[in-house]
Amino acid sequence: MQRSLSMGLTSLLPLKLPSRMETHLWYIRPDEVKCASLLKHYSQLLSPTEKDRVLQMRGDELKKNALLARTLVRTTIARYQTNSEVDPRSLMFKKNKYGKPEVDWQNYNNCNNPPLHFNISHTDSLIACGVTVHVPVGIDVENKERKIKHDVLAFAERFYSADEVKFLSTILDPEVQRKEFIKLWTLKEAYVKALGKGFSAAPFNTFTIQSKVGTEGCYNLCKTSEMTISSLEKTEKCYEEWRFALLELADSHYGAICTEDDQAGGGGPMRVIIRKTIPFVEDELISESKLL
Amino acid sequence: MASLSTTSLSFKAPSTRISQVLRKGSSFQSVAFGRFASSTSKTSLRLQISCAAKAETVQKVSDIVKEQLALTADTPLTAESKFTALGADSLDTVEIVMALEEKFNISVEESDAQNITTIQEAADLIEDLVQKKPAA
Numbered sequence: 001m002q003r004s005l006s007m008g009l010t011s012l013l014p015l016k017l018p019s020r021m022e023t024h025l026w027y028i029r030p031d032e033v034k035c036a037s038l039l040k041h042y043s044q045l046l047s048p049t050e051k052d053r054v055l056q057m058r059g060d061e062l063k064k065n066a067l068l069a070r071t072l073v074r075t076t077i078a079r080y081q082t083n084s085e086v087d088p089r090s091l092m093f094k095k096n097k098y099g100k101p102e103v104d105w106q107n108y109n110n111c112n113n114p115p116l117h118f119n120i121s122h123t124d125s126l127i128a129c130g131v132t133v134h135v136p137v138g139i140d141v142e143n144k145e146r147k148i149k150h151d152v153l154a155f156a157e158r159f160y161s162a163d164e165v166k167f168l169s170t171i172l173d174p175e176v177q178r179k180e181f182i183k184l185w186t187l188k189e190a191y192v193k194a195l196g197k198g199f200s201a202a203p204f205n206t207f208t209i210q211s212k213v214g215t216e217g218c219y220n221l222c223k224t225s226e227m228t229i230s231s232l233e234k235t236e237k238c239y240e241e242w243r244f245a246l247l248e249l250a251d252s253h254y255g256a257i258c259t260e261d262d263q264a265g266g267g268g269p270m271r272v273i274i275r276k277t278i279p280f281v282e283d284e285l286i287s288e289s290k291l292l
Numbered sequence: 293m294a295s296l297s298t299t300s301l302s303f304k305a306p307s308t309r310i311s312q313v314l315r316k317g318s319s320f321q322s323v324a325f326g327r328f329a330s331s332t333s334k335t336s337l338r339l340q341i342s343c344a345a346k347a348e349t350v351q352k353v354s355d356i357v358k359e360q361l362a363l364t365a366d367t368p369l370t371a372e373s374k375f376t377a378l379g380a381d382s383l384d385t386v387e388i389v390m391a392l393e394e395k396f397n398i399s400v401e402e403s404d405a406q407n408i409t410t411i412q413e414a415a416d417l418i419e420d421l422v423q424k425k426p427a428a
Contacts, residue, residue, distance in 0.1 A: 056377050058368060058369075058377055059367060059379070062377070062378075062379045122381075146383070149360060150390050150391075154390075155387075155390065158390060189382060200403040
């Protein structure tokens, strides 16, 4: 249901920064944004480079989604105002040395620039942006119904860790197996993106993500060390400093979030606050985050 | 999950392998392609073969990409087309690589798999790997 633009656009709702234990997750559904003048308004928020990149996408739907992705990033970050209002148009971005996008706060003279981290992910039917403070964040979303063209186990054997292949091969129902494969994919992607060092820094087959026994929705990251000492035994180290959450979004997508646990938050599970948005039109707090 | 330059997979770690392939140009086995029989000098015949091999590889890669991404027949596609511009996310890229491995009977290292961003880069990598295989 499209709210008519003749009612006027609302301004962005200002928000407090997430606490150390929290990730804020914002998402937009492209199929809910059809109004041409709204899209035009969004395009006015983008930098010339971003506009060029949107235009490079082949096909109208891809262009629209690219536009919405940049709009989501800019408007989301702009909401977290500290002292003064931030114009989403004025935000600048840079990349870390591995290519991970970050906010470039240099154009603000404000000394209290929020130590804000963000990461974005999209599918053709849902675009999400995760926000944290002080610690890096990686997110990945995937359509639950996404079909894998290859045999799932063959795919896993090629790219996942041995323990993950073992886990997947115990699942007899092919549909459940496919879903678990996708959940693992989102978790692994989220980790690599949180790490922010590119894929070569953490090839998928060098680490395992598994459910923490006896918990719901908590996952552990374990790395298999290639270094052997005397025997052929692989040493496995579990890393407490990376926290994961896996959610179901909009009944249609899996979303994985990975953040670094800098211990200052006091430990404990990640708290995720989810909001659905159509920037300048409406925001909806999703009160139940279904942890998987 | 499609990606933009700001998202997931586009943090390209420098790919020495691919840039090496692109820098050194292409070397080719001197296999005769019947349809390129030519009365010109050996050098230009080899050049013709090199272009033909590339075009053929590029076409095969394009077909695989079109299938994986379920592109419509009228989607404009060139060798320089970036996967991300066609709507590929990291899962798509990996599936494309697996399909290429099957098609060309090669093995692509994971770090290379994630660094392929265009059809041309994929074709170049394939040429490189096929060429390095021990003679059948």
